[in-house]
Amino acid sequence: MTVHQCPKCVLRYVNKTELDDHCRTDHPEFRHDYPVRRPLTPAPAPSSPSAPRA
Numbered sequence: 137m138t139v140h141q142c143p144k145c146v147l148r149y150v151n152k153t154e155l156d157d158h159c160r161t162d163h164p165e166f167r168h169d170y171p172v173r174r175p176l177t178p179a180p181a182p183s184s185p186s187a188p189r190a
């Protein structure tokens with residue numbers, strides 16, 4: 137049986153909606169459901185030697 141383990145504590149839930157609700161309640165600062173756009177995403181180097189412009 138698949139259970140949804142809370143990544144922030146030891147609680148587990150059968151229904152993901154319950155886990156979502158628990159996370160919203162107990163870990164309001166933690167939102168694992170929503171992909172966070174990281175501003176620190178490593179951008180491709182503008183002067184990459186392996187990408188010749190010819």
Ligand SMILES: [Zn+2]
Nearest residue numbers: 142144145147
């Ligand atoms: Zn939790």
